[in-house]
Amino acid sequence: MSIKYQDYAFVRNKLLKKEEVALLDIREEDPHAQEHPLFAANFPLSRLEVDAFSKLPRKDVPIVTLDDGEGSAELAAQRLLELGYLDVSVFKGGIPAWKAAGGEVFKDVNVPSKSFGEFVESKRHTPSLSAQEVKKLIDDQEDVVVVDVRRFDEYNTMSIPTGISVPGAELVLRVPEIAPNPKTKIIVNCAGRTRSIIGTQSLINAGIPNEVNALRNGTIGWTLAGQELDKGQSRKFKEVSESTASEAAKRARSVADQAGVKRVKLADIAQWKSQAERTTYFFDPRTPEEYEAGHLPGFRSTPGGQLVQETEMVAPVRGARIVLSDPGGVRANMPASWLAQMAWDVYVIDDIKATDLTEKGVWTPALPSTPQIQTVDVKTASSWLESDSATICIDLSTHANYVKGHIPGSWFALRSQFSNAMKNLPTANRLVLTSTTGELAIFAANEIQALTGSAVYVLDGGNKAWIDAGLTLERGATHLASPPLDRYKRPYEGTSVDPAAMQAYLDWEYGLVEQLGKDGTHHFWVL
Incomplete structure (x- = not known):
């Protein structure tokens, strides 16, 4: 199948006309986060088969793959064509060509949403209080409630003292019972700015009678003010009455x-x-x-x-x-x-x-048909790894999942970087590929087999099957054959971040509205 190419004018025209287009940055998340077009969605080549059917449900949608110009976009386009997609092109020349044509590039991840949050604040002047002002309200035991709109795991890692976990979409439903007195001040926080701006403005838009303010700059601002964050908190919203739910539904x-x-x-x-x-x-x-x-x-x-x-x-x-x-x-x-x-x-x-509501359980993505591969069960793989030094296990999971727990002695490798990873792997006659639940390894097996003379097997059921069998795990970044490019380290994650990086992140967010103006393809507006 021959590969088509498209250019800046084609993509920009689609965006300006609000026509469907999937501009897919097929690089790993870290290089994507360094610079990319505003609406280039990160769609790593490593996960292409696992993500394609759920994220690209229409087979004839116009797709344009994008890379640094190194050739991976062509490989991604070829794979998409093989999966049955009909209108697939490569952005000729990659990111350098986008910039040469005058295209704006953005840093970080989730940029459309973050720039929209800044756009909202610039138009609505969403009210906020500094970390010092909020701390004084708490210390003086004022009538104030702090609601944390991030995911619960983020809140649990670090939170504002007294804060309650109320993820963003729950605010309008839950806040009336968390703060039933209209005189109670409500403070909305996230890690940085976007979710607290949107959360605060949601409550204001919905007509909540309380005074509502965002915690300016979130947990980053709190930390930069030299104030201590709580860790390991588990306060959550409660269920609400029918009358509260009914009133919230009308407001929403x-x-x-x-x-x-x-x-x-x-x-x-x-x-x-x-x-x-x-x-x-x-x-x-x-x-x-x-x-x-x-x-x-x-x-x-x-x-x-x-x-x-x-x-x-x-x-x-x-x-x-x-x-x-x-x-x-x-x-x-x-x-x-x-x-x-x-x-x-x-x-x-x-x-x-x-x-x-007839379906139950977790969501599972639709996947392409399984390629012909050699598999191995947990018991056999375990005996190979124990008794045969010429067998090694390679884990294709995300780096974050690998660090949380992996098969003892296994090596972390990125599928997209595997030809380079081979230089760091020990010599082996047999490779056992695994991933969190096995799917990534299944779709990578034949590609990896083409790069090596070793016999390649996929662990049936992946790391989940290993855990279910009661076998032990090793933790930490113990054997890295690839650099962890699959995860961009957010400046607001974790509890030990360089203050200079946090300040640089805030400065970047403040500049997003100006970048939106230069790009000109967003069509954002504000109530």
């Missing part, structure tokens, strides 16, 4: 209507699932626990606050249609109001009943 519906969110009946979306003319994403923005207890068939669990924060990670086709499902309404309507302002074509289903 009003905001969504003002933002131009469209309405659809459950029966009407069946034809959209065939993906004939439009790419449509079906998302459930409730908590993962509620989703697993019962959800609409074919809907993906995407908690609403993170959906607004990381839209391109689950919806890389710019110009696509997004459908949100929440029987109570609030968790669909509030994220939908923001997605509409981010120029997405967004719909909320209005007539969902409990009996419609």
Whole structure:
């Protein structure tokens, strides 16, 4: 299959006309985060088969693959064509060509959402208080509630003293019972700026009677002020009464209507699932626990606050249609109001009943058919690794998962960097490939076999099968055959970050509105 090429004018024209286009940066996350176009979604070559069918549901959507100009974009395009995609091109010349044509490039990750947050604050002058002002309110035991809108695991790692975990899409539903007295001041925090701006503005837009302020610069600002963060906290929102939920639903519906969110009946979306003319994403923005207890068939669990924060990670086709499902309404309507302002074509289903939530359990992506490979069961692999020094295990999981726990003695390697990784691996007659649940290893096996004379096997069930068999794990970054390029180290993650890096991150966020103006393709607007 011959590869087509496209240029800056083609991509820009698609974006300006709000036509569907998937501009896929196929590099690993760290190089992607160094510089990329505004709407280039990170779509690593390493995970292409695992992600393609769920993130690119329409086979004839226009796809343009992008790299540094080193040739990986051609390989990604070839793989997508082999998976049945019909309109695949390569951005000729990669990032250097984009810049040479006058294209703006952005640093960091989730840039469309972060720049939108700054855009919102610039237009609405979202109220905020400094870390010092918030600490004084807490120390003086003022009537104040701090709500942390990040994922619970982020909150649990480090949080503002007294803070309660209330992920973003839950705010309008939960805050009325967390702070029932309208005189209670509400402080909304995240790690940096975006989620606290959106969260604060959500409560204001919904007409909550309390005074609401963002914690300016989030946990970064708190740390830069020399103030201590709590660690390991587990305070969470509680369930709310029917009357509170009903009132919140009215507020959220009003905001969504003002933002131009469209309405659809459950029966009407069946034809959209065939993906004939439009790419449509079906998302459930409730908590993962509620989703697993019962959800609409074919809907993906995407908690609403993170959906607004990381839209391109689950919806890389710019110009696509997004459908949100929440029987109570609030968790669909509030994220939908923001997605509409981010120029997405967004719909909320209005007539969902409990009996419609017929699927249970976690979301599982659709995958291509399994290639012909050699597999090995856990028991045999364990005996090989114990008794045969010429057998080595190679873990293709994310670096973060590898560090959390891996098969003892196994080596971390990135599929996209495997030809270089081989120089760091010990000599072996037999390679056992594994990954978190096995899928990545399955799709990488034949490619790796072509690079080595060693026999290549895939561990059936991956690391999960190893754990389920009761076998021990090793932890830490013990054997790295590849650098951990698959994860960009966010300046707001963890508890030991260089203050200079935190300040540089804030300075970058402040400059995003100006960059948006230079780029000119976003179509953002604000209520």
